[in-house]
Amino acid sequence: MNEPAANYSFVPAQAGHAVPDRWQPIKVPRAEIAAEIDRLAERAVEPGARRSSEIVHANALDLGRGITPGLSIAIQVLRPGETIMIDRDNANRVEFCLGGEGEALLGQRSFRLEKWSAWMVPSMTPRLYRNSGQQLLIWLSYSNQPLLERAGVYYADAVHDHPQAAPRRPGINQYARDTAPDIAISDDGARLRGYEFLTDIEVVDNPPLLWPWREMLPHLSRRQGDDKRTIMLMYNPATGRRNGTTHSFFATITSFPAGPLRPPPPRGHRHSSFATNYHFEGAGESVVDGQRFEWEAGDLMLSAPSWAEHSHGISERGASVLTVQDHPFQIGMGALIWQEDMAGPVLTLGSEPGQTGYVGPRLAGE
Numbered sequence: 001m002n003e004p005a006a007n008y009s010f011v012p013a014q015a016g017h018a019v020p021d022r023w024q025p026i027k028v029p030r031a032e033i034a035a036e037i038d039r040l041a042e043r044a045v046e047p048g049a050r051r052s053s054e055i056v057h058a059n060a061l062d063l064g065r066g067i068t069p070g071l072s073i074a075i076q077v078l079r080p081g082e083t084i085m086i087d088r089d090n091a092n093r094v095e096f097c098l099g100g101e102g103e104a105l106l107g108q109r110s111f112r113l114e115k116w117s118a119w120m121v122p123s124m125t126p127r128l129y130r131n132s133g134q135q136l137l138i139w140l141s142y143s144n145q146p147l148l149e150r151a152g153v154y155y156a157d158a159v160h161d162h163p164q165a166a167p168r169r170p171g172i173n174q175y176a177r178d179t180a181p182d183i184a185i186s187d188d189g190a191r192l193r194g195y196e197f198l199t200d201i202e203v204v205d206n207p208p209l210l211w212p213w214r215e216m217l218p219h220l221s222r223r224q225g226d227d228k229r230t231i232m233l234m235y236n237p238a239t240g241r242r243n244g245t246t247h248s249f250f251a252t253i254t255s256f257p258a259g260p261l262r263p264p265p266p267r268g269h270r271h272s273s274f275a276t277n278y279h280f281e282g283a284g285e286s287v288v289d290g291q292r293f294e295w296e297a298g299d300l301m302l303s304a305p306s307w308a309e310h311s312h313g314i315s316e317r318g319a320s321v322l323t324v325q326d327h328p329f330q331i332g333m334g335a336l337i338w339q340e341d342m343a344g345p346v347l348t349l350g351s352e353p354g355q356t357g358y359v360g361p362r363l364a365g366e
Contacts (some may be wrong), residue, residue: 020332023059023068023305025288030298033075036207040077041136050084051077052141052289059303066146067147067302068274070326074141078102079132086127091145091154092246093121094234096278096322100137103130106208113137116280117215118234118247118253118322123205140278140300142324145246176200206247220255230256239351251324256282260319268311272298273325275304277312282319311344 040051054074056065057131066072078084078100096118096219104111105128106121113119113129121127131137180194211234221228231254232244245251256262264287277286283296286303295301303323304310326363330336331350338354347354 008014021059022308023057023302025068025286025291025293025305025308025310026057026302027293027295028055028300030296033298033300033314036075037077037136037138040075041079048084050086051079053178055300061150064146064150064174067276068146068305068326069150070144070147070329071274071276072141072142073276073300074143076129076139076141076349078129078137078210080131080134080136083128083130086129087157088126089126089153089158089261090123091143091148092123092248092251094142094251094324095119095121095247096140096251098280100131100135102137103132104128105130109208111208111210112212112308113139114213116320117211118245118251119208119210120234120236120251121208122238122246125208130209133253142249142276144246144326144329145160147248147329170257176352177202182325193342195281204238204240206236209236209245216253220253221257222255223257223342224259230254239328242328242331247332248325248326248329249324251322254321256314256318256320258282258316263317264311264313269338269340269342269343270307270309271304271325271327272306272336273327273330274302274306275323275325276308277301277303278322280320282317283315284313284319285315286310307337 036053040053043051045051052074054065054072054346055067057067060066060069062240076095078223097115099115100113101115102113104119106119107125111119129137145154157165159186174253175196177196177200180196180200181192182197183192184190185192216232216234219232221230231252233243235243235250236245239245239247243250264285268287277295279295279297279302281297283294285292285294285295286301288303288305288310293301293303297319303312304325327336334348334351336349337346338349
């Protein structure tokens with residue numbers, strides 16, 4: 001019997017600590033993003049075809065191309081009157097409107113899209129977008145597709161054949177989670193469970209959600225001394241203790257009002273989750289592992305590669321920023337480490353008491 005050649009090897013177990021393959025921070029300037037939007041808008045496409053391009057880091061591989069190893073950011077454009085329909089896939093998304101107006105039909109939910117509104121798209125959700133305005137409809141789409149591709153588990157209806165669902169056989173419901181064995185093995189929590197627990201998983205409702213800018217605005221600080229928060233999380237209840245916008249990412253809105261110059265603090269903080277910032281109002285600067293970047297409205301940054309020390313300053317004009325991190329994904333793995341004070345402890349968030357006393361990055365509550 002001829003067996004396939006062995007596609008494996010044995011290597012010495014690694015001694016000491018692995019050196020992380022840290023991607024460098026990058027800034028994608030407003031002018032280059034605007035030029036790409038113009039190029040997409042002017043391109044001749046077939047009806048229903050996408051006007052879209054991805055922002056790809058120089059370190060990215062051909063498989064799993066993204067701005068980080070686990071995040072793709074795509075620029076999406078629709079001319080007035082255009083509609084696109086996108087097949088289901090098993091990536092999840094946070095999306096953010098840069099301009100124009102239109103509608104999104106996400107599964108069974110319909111949303112009105114307006115400038116600086118954000119929404120989330122669960123995996124395996126069909127998507128339809130329509131530009132019903134007079135200007136270009138432009139949005140950024142943040143996706144975990146690169147991570148799925150690298151793991152070899154990315155699925156899309158458009159590239160896979162799949163049979164129609166077969167009707168359930170009579171009696172099949174007797175083998176379900178509710179009737180499966182669930183046996184305590186010890187007093188400290190160890191259990192044995194039947195296979196049904198792996199395949200008949202408890203459903204948590206996770207519909208698409210919309211955060212309209214006009215609804216978020218009253219809860220953000222917009223003038224000095226208004227006693228409102230400068231950073232707020234767009235929370236999806238389906239993510240539970242992970243505090244995510246999707247199960248992969250959280251998205252926050254930062255709003256610093258105009259006022260005195262706020263230079264970056266002498267030391268930053270760091271975390272194993274990556275962070276990207278899209279700056280949509282104002283200006284400022286960031287220091288990432290000693291590299292200094294000046295930014296303004298319209299600039300996009302990989303502002304914190306995993307475990308890179310980073311800090312941010314805000315100009316007299318103030319600033320508004322969309323931040324996306326893979327924080328919930330890492331909590332789910334029990335892998336999220338965080339150091340708010342560079343002279344303080346490294347904490348495993350979600351597995352031990354967390355960092356308290358701060359209402360924003362390096363911003364202590366009063």
